[in-house]
Amino acid sequence: MKLKKKLSLIFGLLILVLTLTSCSKFENWELSMRSKIGALPLTVSTYDSNGQKIDQITAKSVDIHTDKKMSQQDDKGKENSSVIDVDYGNNRMIHVGSTLIAYEGLKNYQDAFSKHVNINNQNHSVPILNTMYQNFKNDWVGDSKVVMIRSQLGMPVAAFAGKHVSIHKSDMKNATQFVIDGHRLFVYRADYTIYPIASLKK
Numbered sequence: 001m002k003l004k005k006k007l008s009l010i011f012g013l014l015i016l017v018l019t020l021t022s023c024s025k026f027e028n029w030e031l032s033m034r035s036k037i038g039a040l041p042l043t044v045s046t047y048d049s050n051g052q053k054i055d056q057i058t059a060k061s062v063d064i065h066t067d068k069k070m071s072q073q074d075d076k077g078k079e080n081s082s083v084i085d086v087d088y089g090n091n092r093m094i095h096v097g098s099t100l101i102a103y104e105g106l107k108n109y110q111d112a113f114s115k116h117v118n119i120n121n122q123n124h125s126v127p128i129l130n131t132m133y134q135n136f137k138n139d140w141v142g143d144s145k146v147v148m149i150r151s152q153l154g155m156p157v158a159a160f161a162g163k164h165v166s167i168h169k170s171d172m173k174n175a176t177q178f179v180i181d182g183h184r185l186f187v188y189r190a191d192y193t194i195y196p197i198a199s200l201k202k
Contacts, residue, residue, distance in 0.1 A: 051155025
């Protein structure tokens with residue numbers, strides 16, 4: 001009888017894990033399709049190596065993909081080109097090299113943080129993310145996670161928080177896609193770390 005209960009419990013947990021995994025993959029697929037058909041609004045920002053925002057566009061429909069003219073694939077079909085196109089409305093931005101992030105329906109806490117805290121005056125013995133937590137602890141609750149994004153030299157450029165965070169590979173070289181509480185976050189040429197909120201409270 002106990003063996004039957006244990007097997008039922010294990011089977012139930014396995015089904016739950018498979019269901020949750022499938023949900024995040026479906027959300028990612030849905031967001032990718034919305035982008036391809038021009039139904040995904042995004043804010044797109046680029047940053048220099050010191051984490052300084054260079055430019056930003058916000059559009060009702062954005063599709064980010066490898067530039068077809070520059071595309072080079074190896075023998076296994078893996079993309080070697082880092083040149084990407086950002087199609088928005090009837091416009092196209094061609095980008096390569098610097099950090100780029102694109103998101104919808106999310107708050108970039110780094111932008112809000114930078115408006116009232118001078119990072120150069122920050123006490124360097126206290127991690128910047130812990131200081132950000134103190135500023136936004138009413139927004140960053142419970143078992144949420146924070147995705148901290150840094151430029152290629154390690155300078156903070158963005159921070160996003162959410163209860164459900166999943167990571168997905170991208171067809172583009174040097175790019176990663178996230179789904180945070182059902183919203184898209186696209187990261188190109190950047191370092192990132194995902195922290196549980198609970199670890200910042202200590």
